[in-house]
Amino acid sequence: xxxxxxxxxxxxxxxxxxxxxxxxxxxxxxxxxxxxxxxxxxxxxxxxxxxxxxxxxxxxxxxxxxxxxxxxxxxxxxxxxxxxxxxxxxxxxxxxxxxxxxxxxxxxxxxxxxxxxxxxxxxxxxxxxxxxxxxxxxxxxxxxxxxxxxxxxxxxxxxxxxxxxxxxxxxxxxxxxxxxxxxxxxxxxxxxxxxxxxxxxxxxxxxxxxxxxxxxxxxxxxxxxxxxxxxxxxxxxxxxxxxxxxxxxxxxxxxxxxxxxxxxxxxxxxxxxxxxxxxxxxxxxxxxxxxxxxxxxxxxxxxxxxxxxxxxxxxxxxxxxxxxxxxxxxxxxxxxxxxxxxxxxxxxxxxxxxxxxxxxxxxxxxxxxxxxxxxxxxxxxxxxxxxxxxxxxxxxxxxxxxxxxxxxxxxxxxx
Ligand SMILES: [Zn+2]
Ligand SMILES: [Zn+2]
Numbered sequence: 001x002x003x004x005x006x007x008x009x010x011x012x013x014x015x016x017x018x019x020x021x022x023x024x025x026x027x028x029x030x031x032x033x034x035x036x037x038x039x040x041x042x043x044x045x046x047x048x049x050x051x052x053x054x055x056x057x058x059x060x061x062x063x064x065x066x067x068x069x070x071x072x073x074x075x076x077x078x079x080x081x082x083x084x085x086x087x088x089x090x091x092x093x094x095x096x097x098x099x100x101x102x103x104x105x106x107x108x109x110x111x112x113x114x115x116x117x118x119x120x121x122x123x124x125x126x127x128x129x130x131x132x133x134x135x136x137x138x139x140x141x142x143x144x145x146x147x148x149x150x151x152x153x154x155x156x157x158x159x160x161x162x163x164x165x166x167x168x169x170x171x172x173x174x175x176x177x178x179x180x181x182x183x184x185x186x187x188x189x190x191x192x193x194x195x196x197x198x199x200x201x202x203x204x205x206x207x208x209x210x211x212x213x214x215x216x217x218x219x220x221x222x223x224x225x226x227x228x229x230x231x232x233x234x235x236x237x238x239x240x241x242x243x244x245x246x247x248x249x250x251x252x253x254x255x256x257x258x259x260x261x262x263x264x265x266x267x268x269x270x271x272x273x274x275x276x277x278x279x280x281x282x283x284x285x286x287x288x289x290x291x292x293x294x295x296x297x298x299x300x301x302x303x304x305x306x307x308x309x310x311x312x313x314x315x316x317x318x319x320x321x322x323x324x325x326x327x328x329x330x331x332x333x334x335x336x337x338x339x340x341x342x343x344x345x346x347x348x349x350x351x352x353x354x355x356x357x358x359x360x361x362x363x364x365x366x367x368x369x370x371x372x373x374x375x376x377x378x379x380x381x382x383x384x385x386x387x388x389x390x391x392x393x394x395x396x397x398x399x400x401x402x403x404x405x406x407x408x409x410x411x412x413x414x415x
Pocket of ligand 2: 111112113148173
């Protein structure tokens with residue numbers, strides 16, 4: 001007897017719906033909305049899901065939504081798998097010359113969240129059909145979060161109990177350096193923490209002829225700026241990739257006057273969760289020791305941002321199996337660690353899951369595109385590919401399909 005394959009109808013579904021979903025993506029692209037202002041986007045997604053028979057609920061702040069598929073009868077105790085997309089655009093001017101160019105000044109979907117949203121809408125419509133046919137062995141929660149770039153939208157989903165009963169969560173993110181058709185996978189950290197620090201130094205000030213009678217504030221600030229990155233590299237495990245880079249330093253107003261205050265601002269990026277948690281205290285101690293040696297007062301303001309996204313091994317295996325099933329054995333590629341930040345990390349502090357890279361480089365899409373640039377665009381074949389991977393990941397995680405494909409009869413398994 002041949003078992004029924006829920007993925008079987010996906011190709012037919014995609015040939016029917018891909019055109020509509022590309023149009024949907026282009027509509028979002030032409031009408032981008034910044035974090036916590038995604039009202040139109042929320043309305044469009046909600047309407048499309050409702051017409052597929054789902055009952056989405058909008059998050060308390062008015063943008064972003066959740067929708068559950070299946071699980072209300074017979075499978076109520078089955079696993080719950082969340083799939084996440086983000087809705088917001090960036091305050092970046094659209095520099096492309098395309099029919100779906102942004103119509104909003106200085107606002108653009110330069111991080112591909114319009115693509116993520118269209119993919120999750122498509123996956124949701126297909127999974128809703130499976131559930132209606134009684135073929136979904138558990139529950140899938142669609143998470144359309146607001147404000148990834150702000151960041152903080154993930155925290156709103158958490159606060160609303162959005163992943164309270166969820167067993168695993170998956171997400172895709174566009175990658176312009178990966179060919180369309182490829183899925184980038186990595187176990188462990190895949191995106192970094194990115195925090196902001198501001199160091200203010202203060203001293204009595206004075207004449208540059210008499211630095212010994214005061215505190216040479218510019219010299220001390222220079223020491224802090226040069227010593228801190230060097231000291232960090234010797235105080236923190238190099239594998240945590242903790243890096244401090246200054247972006248702004250200023251002090252003084254005249255060549256012959258020692259100023260009484262100065263400031264240095266920079267970012268701290270980190271791939272390791274433990275080092276990230278330890279970073280503020282370590283930086284404060286290092287700054288204090290340099291400042292006290294030169295008689296100035298230094299104050300650190302450490303502004304926490306997102307933690308590193310640390311992909312769970314079993315979830316990455318599910319994505320690898322899903323990618324092989326949906327796209328073939330050669331579609332998965334190793335993903336490099338990125339020092340960019342991603343607020344998906346907050347979900348992974350509570351539940352297991354993984355974020356994969358979705359290849360978007362391809363036809364009529366330049367090789368030199370990058371995220372957060374006004375020229376960013378994707379090969380829209382990535383939408384159908386993303387839907388396949390999301391659906392296969394959900395079904396694999398729900399146990400509807402074997403997590404590891406059975407070896408073919410007569411083939412040897414290499415251990
Ligand atoms: Zn981004
Ligand atoms: Zn993004």
